[in-house]
Amino acid sequence: MAAPAFEEFDPVSDCDCPGCVLQRRMSPRPQSGHPCGHPAARGVVVVAVASAALGAVPPAAALTAGQSPHRQAVPGDGEPGTPQGAKAPLHGPVAKPAEPATVRIPSTTRTDIINRAKTWVAAQVPYSMYAYWPDGYRQDCSGYVSMAWGLPGNEWTGSLDQYGVKITKEELQPGDILLYHNPDDPERGSHVVIFGGWTDYTHTYYTAYEQTPPRTRRQITPYAYWSHSGAYVPYRYKGVAPVTAGAEPAAAGKTTAAFPGAAYFGRGADNTYVTQLGRMLVARGGDSYYTKGPGPVWGEADRRATLAFQQAQGWTGADADGLPGPGTWRLLATGRGKDIRSAKAGPALPASHGVPGYPGRNWFRPGATNDYITRLGAQLVKKGFGRFYSIGPGPHWGEADRRAVEAFQRSQGWRGGAADGYPGPETWRRLFT
Incomplete structure (x- = not known):
């Protein structure tokens, strides 16, 4: 699929969308109206696909009023066509609004x-x-x-x-x-x-x-x-x-930043607030969940430590989901609430076939997206098999992951089905031992 080129221009007198251009080319005389159903106006934006000529548009192609006069992108194809209107007040322009003196x-x-x-x-x-x-x-x-x-x-x-x-x-x-x-x-x-x-x-x-x-x-x-x-x-x-807005006093008389928002935590989060949360959890008894200390990338250790702190408060159900909300953050930041107890350590890391941390083969399949793939890729890079990654390991299983796993398996002397490029429990154990 050829990538679309986004084009913006102000029509001089008439509409230049593909539908109108096609009708003018096919008609022996100029058309007084617009077959696509919209008036000529400044700020119209259209998209032209470089590989397609306007004359190749089928005559039966209909353009619906109120929709963009170009290819409708397929969800997920990664190349949407997005023309846009000009500046306008809320609910649309009744008349051209006066430009404000200040924004x-x-x-x-x-x-x-x-x-x-x-x-x-x-x-x-x-x-x-x-x-x-x-x-x-x-x-x-x-x-x-x-x-x-x-x-x-x-x-x-x-x-x-x-x-x-x-x-x-x-x-x-x-x-x-x-x-x-x-x-x-x-x-x-x-x-x-x-x-x-x-x-x-x-x-x-x-x-x-x-x-x-x-x-x-x-x-x-x-x-x-x-x-x-x-x-x-x-x-x-x-x-x-600013994040510091709404700061409240901590137990030691100092001030601390207010809860930054749920968008900063959970799968895919990578920011300083994840590190700050981890440090507060460690200070409240959650150090056993971190093998190398809190970092900016949200991981299973952060979720389990947060869950343990929430359970220590006696919370259950949606209140103990392993994701920090305003209540969790406030208790951690102010030094209030109950500390994490060893008896509330929560579930251990998943184990499959007796190998700690191995989640199972179903997590490593075409189309899979999860944190285990990122963790696997990072370990493969650490072991010297990073040459297969052109942009670095990520959460989406791809051919680079499969080839890197296969190379590691072959380095162990395995052949045939034992070196299929998909990590099993023994591959996982040798990688992370």
């Missing part, structure tokens, strides 16, 4: 940004560069970010930057965005996605929230994007509340 920056939190982004994912909001969702925001990529950031109106990729500040890849945190817009050459395209957190320790994949045909999606995405990766720029919203 208003509403305050929000990272948790609120991610939670708002999730509402469109749950609602499966259809993609459209003309329609507006009941909350007032346009149903395209820039309208989606405008909604998640809580902006007073609908922006586009050419104006979102004034609401943010440029940051580096290393500074990315949930709620930031990756923006693709080139003001010097707007016809080269635009798109914007919301950063939801890293999914692997090599920072080569992240969770992206984006509005793309046919509907809003949350998907693990290679950094910075599937196509035009080098053109995406990380931005942080100017109105995001």
Whole structure:
């Protein structure tokens, strides 16, 4: 599949979408109306696929009003076409709004940004560069970010930057965005996605929230994007509340940061708050869960230590799920609550075939995505089999993992079915012994 090129332009007098161009080419006389059902307007954005000529579009192809006049991307194909509308007030332009003298920056939190982004994912909001969702925001990529950031109106990729500040890849945190817009050459395209957190320790994949045909999606995405990766720029919203807001006194009379939000913890999380949580858990009796000390990458040790602390408080059910909430964080940060007791150490690491930590062969299959694959890959690299990884081990099982495992098995003198590239209990034991 040829990668789409995002094109932005302002039509001079008539619509230039593929449907209108096709009709004008096929008609002996100029058409007075627009066969695709939308008026000519400034800020229309269309996408052209480089490998397809407009004349090759079947005459029977129908374009529905309110939908983008181009290829509808297949969910998960990694190459969505995302044209967008121009700047507009909430619920759409009745008349062209006057440009404000200053940009208003509403305050929000990272948790609120991610939670708002999730509402469109749950609602499966259809993609459209003309329609507006009941909350007032346009149903395209820039309208989606405008909604998640809580902006007073609908922006586009050419104006979102004034609401943010440029940051580096290393500074990315949930709620930031990756923006693709080139003001010097707007016809080269635009798109914007919301950063939801890293999914692997090599920072080569992240969770992206984006509005793309046919509907809003949350998907693990290679950094910075599937196509035009080098053109995406990380931005942080100017109105995001500082983490220290709402700090409360600790037991020793010092102040501590408030709970940063659930988005910072769980599978794929990689940030300083995971390290901070681990250190607080160790101080409260959770050191036995960490074999090499707390780190920035969320792992099974963090979940088990958090669970043990929650159980020490007498919590059960949803209150003891191994993920820190505001209540768990407050007790840890202020030194209150009960410490972890050895009797509440919780379940041991999974063991299969008598090998500690081995989860079973079903975790290592084509299409599998889990933390065990990342752990396996990291150990293979440590053992000297990292040459098979072009971008580093990650949570998605791939051919690089299979070949690395096979090479390790052959190094043990195994042949045939014993060196099939899939880790069994003996492969796991030798790798981690």
